[in-house]
Amino acid sequence: MDVRLIKPGGVSAHAEDELPALLARDDGIVWVDIATCDPAAVTALRDAFGFHPLALRDASVRNRVPKIHPYPGHVFVILHAPHFGARGHVHYIELDQFIGARYLVTIHGPVNPAVPPDVPLRQTRDVLRRIESGRFTPASGFELSYAIVSSISRLQETLVEDVTAEVWRLEQRVTAGHLGNPEQFLEELFQARHGLLAVRTMAALGGAIYGRMVTLPRAAVPPEALHLVTDVVDQFDRVRTVADGEREYLQGVIEFYKARTDTKMTIAAERLAVIAAITLPITALSSVYGMNLIVNDKTQVPHLVAVLLLMAVMSATLLGWAKRQGWW
Missing domain, CATH: 3.30.460.20 (CorA soluble domain-like)
Known part of the structure; x- marks a missing residue:
């Protein structure tokens, strides 16, 4: 005190x-x-x-x-x-x-x-x-x-x-x-x-x-x-x-x-959705041709190349369309 x-x-x-x-x-x-x-x-x-x-x-x-x-x-x-x-x-x-x-x-x-x-x-x-x-x-x-x-x-x-x-x-x-x-x-x-x-x-x-x-x-x-x-x-x-x-x-x-943060999450979700849409043709074709295009000594190379090119074209087409829509 x-x-x-x-x-x-x-x-x-x-x-x-x-x-x-x-x-x-x-x-x-x-x-x-x-x-x-x-x-x-x-x-x-x-x-x-x-x-x-x-x-x-x-x-x-x-x-x-x-x-x-x-x-x-x-x-x-x-x-x-x-x-x-x-x-x-x-x-x-x-x-x-x-x-x-x-x-x-x-x-x-x-x-x-x-x-x-x-x-x-x-x-x-x-x-x-x-x-x-x-x-x-x-x-x-x-x-x-x-x-x-x-x-x-x-x-x-x-x-x-x-x-x-x-x-x-x-x-x-x-x-x-x-x-x-x-x-x-x-x-x-x-x-x-x-x-x-x-x-x-x-x-x-x-x-x-x-x-x-x-x-x-x-x-x-x-x-x-x-x-x-x-x-x-x-x-x-x-x-x-x-x-x-x-x-x-x-x-x-x-x-x-x-x-x-919410905007970034929305953009990320949109891009993931676009990626899923772009890879969808690849998934579909792979499910159909996967068992018939096994890479080995019997592989039909021209057929394999044609399928791969088709996948690339379809994915590129979808990616271009997504960009024109402003989604990418």
């Missing part, structure tokens, strides 16, 4: 047992950042802040959907940030927040063991570096939370841009016909669609959560913080809109690929 006091003069680190004294002060913002919410952290938060037991329970387990619960004097929010793992899998990185006028508690939820341990802490550490460098000094817990959530929305937007670059490369391969292994190409298409859908879902649900926050009683969200909440809604809506547009674009690429 990292406990910090943020004042216009800078940020200072404090011990956990100093929390009651820090909350009693009327200067600065108290920021508590918890990497893992274990029972000891739950006890410390309950004793220092008096948070609701249900909110503390949600903060200590993994939540698969965002949530928001208003309480007198603060709001409890659960959000997710994306992280692209191996083979295109998108991990949901949970961030829980208790947002008050003079404090912010950020809790990093449990993550998949495949996710590097520093990934869940990136957004909070980026904001901390800005505070330590003097480039950012929040005036309230809502303003500090706004900086962290804005970092999450920028991450979502960056990932949409990365997937878009991959979609463009896939489209170029489709139009140029350089698909390589078809199974691998399809896997890349579906990985891109999965990434866009996952980020789009996170942004849409995040926007819905903060949209709900706008309507909360003023006892939970002070009026001076409403413009920050509204801006977060706009950020998430922008990411969702961009992801929707790129997903539709990718769907067009997939449909073009399917149409091109």
